[in-house]
Amino acid sequence: MLLSTLFYISAIVMLASALAVVLSRNAVYSAILLVLTFFSLATMFLLLEAYFLAVLEVLVYAGAIMVLFLFVIMLLNTTREEAMPKLIQLQKAASLFLVVIFIFGILLLIVGGTTELHQAEVISTVGSARALGTALFTDYLLPFEAASLLLLVALIGTVYLAKRKI
């Protein structure tokens, strides 16, 4: 009971901060609020018993990626950009249409989902670093190696883009 309350609280914090990321006028505020989003998401991962991923979420997203974001925001010095420029009429209409369709789909899910997907108490055995590591190095060895190749490509591409005038 206490745990589910904690889950809903972090859900509210996450949604509010994600909305604030989107609507904030200042890009630096957006970045800081995005860190808050990631932290509350990590809390939810913890409550869903994905312990290793919760740690990774904080380390990779809130640590590495957000530092990169803040670095670029400071480098470009575009913090005082106006937030809500006037969109073209057609653009605005199309955006609203798409978002409304999306929200409608979610509402349909809420109304239509009659079957309660509440699981009986099963002890989770998959959240630990050991379980994830075993899966990664046996069944998912090829995707794992492909991911390492992807990181290498990204590294080379970033150095290339940053080095010369394009």
Next chain:
Amino acid sequence: MVVPLEHVIILSGILFAIGVLGVLFRRNALVIFMSIEIMLNAVNLALVGFSRYYNSVDGQVFVFLVMTLAAAEVAVGLAIIVALFRNKQTVNVDEINLMKG
């Protein structure tokens, strides 16, 4: 599970919709990029929820790979934004219209 699976899925859907909203409404390339991160994380949340529901490690492996991909994507994308800013002095995506006929 602490909460029913459907709550996790609904939450993930709403978070994804917020990300879509950001991509569609904002003109600042950096904020659009952050919205893409929000969408990726919404998918991660759904995957972790299903992984817990079926007590299977597969979903978590996918989340791991998505995080790797997000890191690579952010590095390359921010490099592209910096290169764009060097040439055009702006990160407003409406002003980057070189290929518009």
